[in-house]
Amino acid sequence: MYKDKTDKELLEVLEQYSQLTFESQLSLKDEISTRGLIADTSELDAAIEDKISRIKNFEFLKDFGFKAETTDNKFLVTRTQTATLTDVFAVILGLIIFFLGVNGVVNLVMTFVNGDEIDVFTLAVKFAMAGLVFVGIKFFSGLKRLFDYSGFELARTDGDITLKKRFDIKLEEIRAKASDLFLDREEDELELKLGNQVIFSSNAESLVQRMTLEELTKRLKGN
Incomplete structure (x- = not known):
């Protein structure tokens, strides 16, 4: 460099x-x-x-929306309240933008149906309002995170790993050995996995995020 x-x-x-x-x-x-x-x-x-x-104190886990703590010989990773509130806000904002977009689509269609004469600028504004539908949809990714991580827990107790996570909406609990936990890189993403299940992922190009997941994996494995 x-x-x-x-x-x-x-x-x-x-x-x-x-x-x-x-x-x-x-x-x-x-x-x-x-x-x-x-x-x-x-x-x-x-x-x-x-x-x-x-990094070793897991302060940067918050960048993924999680926090880690040790209580009663249990190392526990949970979702932060800030991350949850951010997802809720994203969903609400997404709904508002989506419905504004729907109104824009209706307005645009009626303009052509009625044969209204409008200038280029007004037409461009109507198209832009209609395009908000797609912008709103992008915000709905927060809804998936809310479902996936509602009740989420990742814990190590006496050498065993317990994962509580929603799969197809239902909250499930998976118990496994620490040896089943590993990091897997998929292009630009670094995924923390338990068996075939992806717990969460980070930007593999970010050194801080990568080191954070590596330290977390070591801690969960007891290294």
Whole structure:
């Protein structure tokens, strides 16, 4: 990432370390070390160590909409209330936009049925309103998440894994060994799976998300 930069440019980037992504910070540290440059990297090192500590404490699970806690020798992963409320809001907003779109479709059809004379701008607005139907439908993905993760629990107790998740709306409980838990990459997605069941997935291109799922898998496996 920084191989084409001169030593001076590299040190200038070091001064702006706080504006870099976590992956860029790691690359910068490696490049400085590889070149043997004499520079004060203490603040960069501290920032990296802080991020790694937060990853190991599962603080970034909230990016997936989940949280992890240990209670009574049970390691438990559940859906966050914020994620649930976000999905509810998305569904409500989606319904509003969808019905606005339906009204726009009716309005557009009646314009042609009645043979109304309208200018190009007004016609474009009517088409745009009708197009809100498709925008509203996209928001309904929150409805699926609400069903899938209502009552969701992923737990490790005494070496066993318990997954509570809705499959075809019904809440089911799956018990398995920790060895049945694994990570599987599908193109740009990294999936946490228990047997054939996908628990949840992350962006495989995001280093923080990938490391978070890797740490979570280790914790659930007891490593």
